[in-house]
Amino acid sequence: MILKRLGISVFVLLAVSVVVFVFTLLLPGDPAQAILGQQATPERLAALREQLNLNDPWYERYFTWLGGLLVGDLGTSAATGGSVNELLGQKVSASVLLMIIAAVISIPVGILLGTWSAMRRGRTTDHTLTGISLVLAALPEFVIGIALTTLLSTTVFQLLPSVTMAAPGTRVWDYPLQLVLPTLTLVLVVVPYMIRMTRTTMLDVLDSGYVEMARLKGVPERQVIMKHALPHAIGPVAQVVAMQLAWLAGGIVVVEFLFRYPGLGQAMVDAVQIRDVQVVQALSMIIAAFYVVVNLIADVIGILANPKLRTESSK
Amino acid sequence: MSAQNHQPVTPETPVTQPAASFEPAESRGDARPVSFFRRFLSQPEAKFGLVLTGLVLLVAIAGPFVVPAWTGYGPTSYAGKPFQYDIFGTDNLGRDVLSRFLEGGWRLLLYSALATVLGVGLGTVLGMLAAFRGGWMDSAIMRTGDVLLAIPQLVFAMLAITVLGPQGWVLVVVIGITHAPRVARVIRSATSGVVAEDYVLASQMYAVPQWKILGRDVVPNIMGPLMVEMGLRMTYSIGAVASLSFLGLGMQPPTADWGLMINENRIALSLQPWGVILPVIAIAILTVGTNLIADAVSGASAGRTTGSARKDK
Numbered sequence: 001m002i003l004k005r006l007g008i009s010v011f012v013l014l015a016v017s018v019v020v021f022v023f024t025l026l027l028p029g030d031p032a033q034a035i036l037g038q039q040a041t042p043e044r045l046a047a048l049r050e051q052l053n054l055n056d057p058w059y060e061r062y063f064t065w066l067g068g069l070l071v072g073d074l075g076t077s078a079a080t081g082g083s084v085n086e087l088l089g090q091k092v093s094a095s096v097l098l099m100i101i102a103a104v105i106s107i108p109v110g111i112l113l114g115t116w117s118a119m120r121r122g123r124t125t126d127h128t129l130t131g132i133s134l135v136l137a138a139l140p141e142f143v144i145g146i147a148l149t150t151l152l153s154t155t156v157f158q159l160l161p162s163v164t165m166a167a168p169g170t171r172v173w174d175y176p177l178q179l180v181l182p183t184l185t186l187v188l189v190v191v192p193y194m195i196r197m198t199r200t201t202m203l204d205v206l207d208s209g210y211v212e213m214a215r216l217k218g219v220p221e222r223q224v225i226m227k228h229a230l231p232h233a234i235g236p237v238a239q240v241v242a243m244q245l246a247w248l249a250g251g252i253v254v255v256e257f258l259f260r261y262p263g264l265g266q267a268m269v270d271a272v273q274i275r276d277v278q279v280v281q282a283l284s285m286i287i288a289a290f291y292v293v294v295n296l297i298a299d300v301i302g303i304l305a306n307p308k309l310r311t312e313s314s315k
Numbered sequence: 316m317s318a319q320n321h322q323p324v325t326p327e328t329p330v331t332q333p334a335a336s337f338e339p340a341e342s343r344g345d346a347r348p349v350s351f352f353r354r355f356l357s358q359p360e361a362k363f364g365l366v367l368t369g370l371v372l373l374v375a376i377a378g379p380f381v382v383p384a385w386t387g388y389g390p391t392s393y394a395g396k397p398f399q400y401d402i403f404g405t406d407n408l409g410r411d412v413l414s415r416f417l418e419g420g421w422r423l424l425l426y427s428a429l430a431t432v433l434g435v436g437l438g439t440v441l442g443m444l445a446a447f448r449g450g451w452m453d454s455a456i457m458r459t460g461d462v463l464l465a466i467p468q469l470v471f472a473m474l475a476i477t478v479l480g481p482q483g484w485v486l487v488v489v490i491g492i493t494h495a496p497r498v499a500r501v502i503r504s505a506t507s508g509v510v511a512e513d514y515v516l517a518s519q520m521y522a523v524p525q526w527k528i529l530g531r532d533v534v535p536n537i538m539g540p541l542m543v544e545m546g547l548r549m550t551y552s553i554g555a556v557a558s559l560s561f562l563g564l565g566m567q568p569p570t571a572d573w574g575l576m577i578n579e580n581r582i583a584l585s586l587q588p589w590g591v592i593l594p595v596i597a598i599a600i601l602t603v604g605t606n607l608i609a610d611a612v613s614g615a616s617a618g619r620t621t622g623s624a625r626k627d628k
Contacts, residue, residue, distance in 0.1 A: 015462040023478045134360075138606030140554035142561050143599045146577065146591060149584065250467025254558050258581075268470070269562050272477045280477045288465045295465075 002300055009296045016288045017069065020281050021062050069285060084282045088267060092286070095256070095263035099248050101179065102186035107241055110191045114198025114237075115225065118206060130199070133192035141254040145185040149258075152181065182259045189251055190244040197240035201233040208232075235302040242298030246291040351539075355615035364607030371601040375420025388414045403589040406580050416593045419571035423560070423598075426487055427552035433491030434552070435544055438498025443529050443537075445499065446506035457503070460496030468493040468555055476564050486565055490555050494548045501544055505537040512536075539616025546609025550602050557598050573598055 040048075117129040136144070205211060206229055214228045215221075256265030264283055271279035355361050382388075388411035403413040445456040463471070468490070475489040509515065510533065518528045534541075559565035560574025568575065573594035580590030 012462055012465050016465050019462060019466070020474065023474050134606065134610060135603050138550055138602040139599055140558050140602060142558060142577065143595050143602075146581070146584075146595050147599075150588065150592070247467065250469045253467075253469050253473070254562065257562055268473060269564070272473045272562075272564055275477050277477055280474055284466060284470050284474050287467060287470050291465050291467065 001303055005296060005299050005303075009292050013289060013292050016292075017066055017285060018062070020284045020288070021065060024061075024277055024281070025058055065281075069282075084279055087279065088264065088282065088286075091263050091267050094261065095252055095265065098179065098182055098186065098252060098256075098261065098263060099245070101183050102190070102248060103245055105183065106187045106191045106194065106244070109187070110194025110241070110244075111198050111237060113191070114195040115202050115230065115233075117195060117199045118202035119221075119225065121203060121206075126199075129195060133195045136188055137192040137196070141185060141189050141251050142258055144188050145181070145255055145258045148181055148185055148188075178259075182255050182261050185255050185258075186248055186251060189255075190248060193244050193247075194237075194240060198233065198237050201236045202229060205229045205232045231305065234305040238298045238301040238305070242294045245294045249287045249290045249294075351615055355611055358611045358614050360607040360614070361611035364604045364609075364611060367600050367604030368608060369604075371420065371597055371604065372424070374417065374597065375424050378417030378420060382414050382417050403593065404587045406576065406590045408579075412576075412580075412590045412593065415571040415576060415590075416573070416597070419573045419576055419594065420597060422483075422566060422570070423553065423556055423573055424601075426483060426490075426556045427549060429487045430490035430494065430552045430556065431545065431549045433487060434494025435498050435541070435548055437491060438495040438544070439502045439534075439537075439541060441495060442499035442502030443506045443533055446503045447510055447525070447529060447533070453503075456499065460499055463493065463496045466493075468551070469558060472555065472559060473562075473564060476559070481559075481564050481567055483566075486556055486559060490552055493555075494551070498544050498548065501540050502537060505540040506533055509533050509536045539612075543609055543613040543616065546605055546612055550605045550609060553598065553602050553605065 113129060117126045120126045139147075211224060211228055214224045219228070252263060253265035253268050255261070256263045257269045260266065264286065268280065268283045270276075271283065403411075403416070406412050406415060441456050441460075445453040466474075471493050472486070472489045475485055479485045512532075515528060515532050518532055523531075556565060557574040560572050561578050563575075563578055566572035566575050568579070576594045577591050580587070584591050
């Protein structure tokens with residue numbers, strides 16, 4: 001069963017690569033012209049065409065590109081002429097760091113608050129948490145980011161740096177204070193969804209027969225939650241957590257741009273602005289791959305956490 | 316306060332009316348003869364949502380008409396030194412912030428609405444077809460959807476913008492397309508409950524054409540989830556269009572646009588915050604409003620949808 005999921009993931013990634021590649025074919029007219037602009041001389045156009053292998057048929061270009069991806073060669077940036085790997089190398093680690101911190105904070109917070117809200121169903125705590133998460137869930141990332149910046153960095157309090165200023169050669173984690181605002185923004189973006197889904201799932205579980213049975217037997221409430229209810233809720237919650245982590249992969253684009261954080265998202269915005277198709281493609285593939293892997297992990301957790309599915313797989 | 320604030324609700328009513336007209340289907344299996352619209356309005360979320368959304372709609376739609384007359388400046392005309400701190404002050408190029416704010420909302424709303432209609436329409440048709448036809452068509456539609464879902468909405472939009480340039484129709488089409496698989500999933504599961512019903516079978520036995528069955532028997536019965544999706548996707552459309560403009564990849568200068576204004580003026584956030592804060596507040600109120608409406612709709616059609624409508628983005 002897990003193997004089957006793995007197969008699907010590989011297939012989805014291949015299909016994504018086709019979608020991402022098809023976009024280059026959509027370039028109106030001559031891609032070289034589009035990249036270089038109207039003033040380009042014929043010689044430069046011809047040179048760029050050669051450089052981009054535009055003279056080969058599309059399927060050959062696709063397989064060259066895909067082959068490169070498989071061995072970790074992301075291609076050549078049309079703008080800088082350098083390799084995309086080099087361009088993105090350090091930025092991958094910066095982005096991954098940001099996402100890991102955000103995930104490590106938001107997953108426990110989301111699950112705990114969601115469970116708490118479910119335990120206090122119908123009371124003030126529940127209403128407050130539900131209300132806040134409903135409002136936060138609606139806000140786009142940059143609205144939350146700017147609100148936090150105004151509150152903590154510029155207008156109200158001046159506690160934290162509002163942009164990341166990393167001198168070349170230094171690493172983002174050399175300045176932990178600069179990580180606070182981007183991380184906090186990401187956490188506030190994903191936590192509301194986790195709260196809502198954990199709450200809904202927990203409510204279902206708390207209404208079930210076995211929880212009532214445990215309560216009737218006089219099992220302490222804490223133990224009912226921890227031992228009887230929570231394990232049953234893990235599967236669906238893992239799905240939502242995965243969805244949110246995958247959402248982080250898209251969310252970092254805006255958040256990194258807002259805080260000038262030198263990561264993949266910022267690189268993506270820069271590349272789109274100068275229409276550096278190779279870099280955009282590579283980044284799309286990296287982000288999609290991340291999404292697919294996170295979803296795969298969530299499904300595996302779901303299978304392992306659910307006894308029905310678990311035994312089915314051993315048959 | 317409430318009497319005054321209820322005024323802007325009017326522009327919102329066309330959206331909710333279709334739901335009200337399908338109340339016979341909604342009250343199926345429901346003992347209370349309360350209309351869908353009443354149930355919707357009875358929730359505090361609905362009232363808040365309508366008031367908030369209505370407020371922003373009023374500003375965005377009426378704004379462009381009052382601009383030169385009321386504020387004294389056009390949206391792109393010179394009003395003073397850059398980043399002057401006046402009532403609302405001037406922006407990075409010395410243009411009047413208030414004028415640009417009043418002018419800058421309708422495009423965001425228009426593009427978001429178009430993208431939502433496109434996405435929900437496409438998703439509904441595909442979702443219904445998948446559930447109704449089943450077999451290879453179901454697999455083909457849903458697997459294609461899975462592939463699109465693997466690329467985050469914003470990243471997909473950026474891919475398209477890299478290639479096609481930041482134009483209005485590109486934003487609308489691309490955001491609509493990314494909504495479609497998400498909508499299709501919801502509609503498919505709602506439809507598969509309906510197609511098993513006897514009245515659908517009856518229509519099939521009368522050899523009613525397929526599109527007629529879908530239109531007459533299925534659509535009215537999936538109105539609940541459909542309305543929820545409308546509200547939700549509108550929230551996300553606004554977020555996506557505004558985010559892209561904020562990234563400099565949506566509306567282009569010198570257009571007055573809320574997302575773009577935030578981008579242009581955020582360098583002086585501590586000096587002259589109004590150029591950022593006005594549009595941020597407007598977008599925040601708008602998205603919270605539409606989200607509350609979506610939540611109330613999902614509550615009103617309760618029993619069919621669980622109220623946890625926003626599982627994915």
